[in-house]
Amino acid sequence: MKKIFLSALATFSLLISLAQNIGIGENSPTAAKLQVKGIDSSVVIVENGTNSGTNVRTGLFFKTGPSYAGSISTVGTGYTHRLGFFTYGGSSPSSLLERLSISDAGDVGIGVVTPAAKLDINGVIKISGGFPGAGKLLQSDANGMASWADKSTSFLPAGASGNTLRHNGSSYISTSNLYNNGSAVGIGTASPSYILDINGRMRLRHNGNTSGLWFNGSTNVENSFIGQYTDNLWGIFSGGAWKFAVNATDGTVLMGSSNLDNEVQTNAVGYKLKVFGKIIGEEVRVQLKTAWPDYVFGEKYQRLSIDELEQFVTKNKHLPNIPSAAEVEANGQLLGEMQRKMMEKIEELSLYIIDLKKEIDLLKKKNTL
Template identity: 30%
Template sequence: MKSNFKKALLLAMLCSGQAMAQQTINQVLTLNSNGVNSTEILMKKQDNASYYSLFSNDLSFGLYNSSTGKYLLYTDANDRVGIGTHTPLAKLHVNGVLRAMHSISGDNSAYFGNESSSGYGLFSTGGGGASNLYPFRFEKYTGAVVMMADGDGNVGIGIDNPLHILHLKKPQPTLNFEKTGILNWTVGNIAGNDFYIRVDNAPSSPFVMESNTGNVGIGTATPKEKLSVNGKIRAKEIKVEATNWPDYVFKPEYQLNTLPELEAYIKANGHLPEVPAAAEVEKEGVALGEMNKILLKKIEELTLHLIEKDKKLEETNRKLDKVMQMVETLTQKNK
C-alpha cells in the first residue's frame, strides 16, 4: 500500500514539475497508455519552454530534443535504431559523425568490433604522440590484419607494418583492373614466384619477370634471356655492345682462307665458315652482336679477296698491254 502511494506521489510530482532535482526510485515505475495517445515523459529545460521528450507508442520508442527538432534516439517497430534520424534504414543508423573513445586517459583509440566467430573488426589505435603510432586497422575475427594504414600514410593489405605507400602481403598477391564487361588486367604473383602482368583475353601472352633469374618475358611465360620477346620489336635505334671487333682481319699476320678453301667448305657444309647453319638459327636464334661481328669479318675478308683479285687483274692487264704492243709491232713490220 505504501509502495503504491510513493509511486503515485512521485508521478504526480514529476508531471507537475515540482520534483526535486535528484530522486531515487527503488521500485518499478510503470506508465500505461490510455490506448489512444503515446506514453510520454516531458523533461523541461531551464527555460521551461524547450524540453526533451522520452516517448513510446505502438510504432516507436525514442528521445526527442525540441530545441533542435531532432530525434537523439529512435527505435522503430522493426527494432532498427536511429541516432539523429527517425527513419533508420539499418539495425543501427547514425546521421552524423560516429566517434569512439578509449577508456585510457590520453589514448584516442577507437574500436568497432564484431563478436561473431567469422566477423571482422574495424578500429583505430593510438598513443604516445608519434604519427606512426596512430594506425587504422581492419581485422578478421582471428586478429589477422585485412587492411592497415599507419600514421605515415603507408597502406598495408594483409600486413600490419606496411613499408610502402601500398604494401600487399599474401601467398600470391595480385591487383586486378577491370573494364566493366570487357577486360580484366591482373598484376602480381599469378604463378610460382614470378611477377606477371596479364590480360584475360590473352592469358598465354603475359609480361613476366622471373624471380630466380631476373629474366623478362613479353608474350612468353618462359623467358630464356634477360629479355625474351615472342613477337616483333620496333625501334628507331638499338645499340649492341661488343668486344673483339674484327679489325684484326686487316693485320699482316691474319691467315685469310683462299677461295678454293672457301669453295670446299661451302660444298661440305652449305654455309660460310663461322656463320651458323639455318637449323641452328631456327632453334637458338641469332645473337645480334655476335652476328654483326661475323658478317663484318666476312665483308672484310671479301674486301681482301677483292683487293688481291684487283691486283692480279691489273697485272694481267699490264701483261696483255705488252702483248698487244708486240702484236702491233710485228704487224707493222710485216706490212
C-alpha cells in the first residue's frame, strides 16, 4: 500500500490501496472504488464553472455499460435552481428525463419540473400498503397520518358504482360538506331531513336556455318543469306548454299563454301582469292616483243639463266622459279609472234626481193651491 500526501493551506490525504480502491480521508478504502470521509458537512462538492446562461446543469451521472442509466443534477438559471432526479437509459446524458424535481422553495414535483405545491404530481397515484381495497377511502387522523378505511354512510366517494353522487373525474366539491345518512342526502347540513336537503344556495346551469327542475308524478311522467325559458325569461312548463313566465329584465309576469316569449315582446309591453283567461278572487283592491269624484258635489263642478245630456246621448250613444263600446273593445278598460268614472255618473245622477224631486215638489205645491 502506498500513500500520497499533498500539503497546501490544509492537509489533503489520498490513498490508493492494492485493490485499486481510492480513499479520500479514509486510510482503508475497502467498501467501494471511491470512498470519501470527512469531519465537516462539505464532504464532496460538485461544481460547474459556468455562472451564466439558462438551465445550467450540474450533477452526477450513473452509467451501466454503454448506457447512461440515471443522474442527480441541479438545473437552474442565476441563483434559482432545482434538484432533479433523471432516468431513462440512453447512449448520452441528454437522453435522460427528469422524473422528480425539488424546487428552491422545497416544493416536490413528480412528472412536473416546476411544482406549484408541496407535492405536485402529474399522473396517476398508486398506494399499495395499508390494506387497500375496492371502494376504500384514504383518510387522515388527528396527527395527519393517512390510512385506508372502509367507506361509511356519511361520505360519498366519487366514481364508484351504485353511489348516490358520482363525478366524471374533472368535477369536484370544494369548501362544502356532503353527507348521506342512508335515506337522505345533505349538502351543507349533517342532519338532512329530506331525500335532498341543501343548506345554502343552489345554482342550475345548462348549455342551452332551459335549465331547471323537472317534477315527475307517481307514474314517472314528466308533467311539470320550473326553470329558465330563455335568457330573459323563467317560468313553469306544464301540459306541453309554458303556463307562467317572469321577465327578468322588467319583472313582467304572464300566465296562461303557450307563446310567452312572443307575448312578452309584443302585447305585454307596458304591463306588469297579463293573464290569458279568467281571474276569480274574493277581493281586488285598486289604489287610485286620481281624485275620487266627490268633486261632483262641489259648487264649481259644471254638469250638463237634462236637455244637454239627452242631446249628447242621442248623438254619441254613450254617456259623457265614458268610453264608447268600440273603445273598450279595442283597448279594454282600466278597472280603477272606470270605477271612478262610474261613480262620477252615479253622483251626477243623484243630483239630477234631487233636482227632479224639487221640481215635482214645486208642482205638487202649485196643484194644491
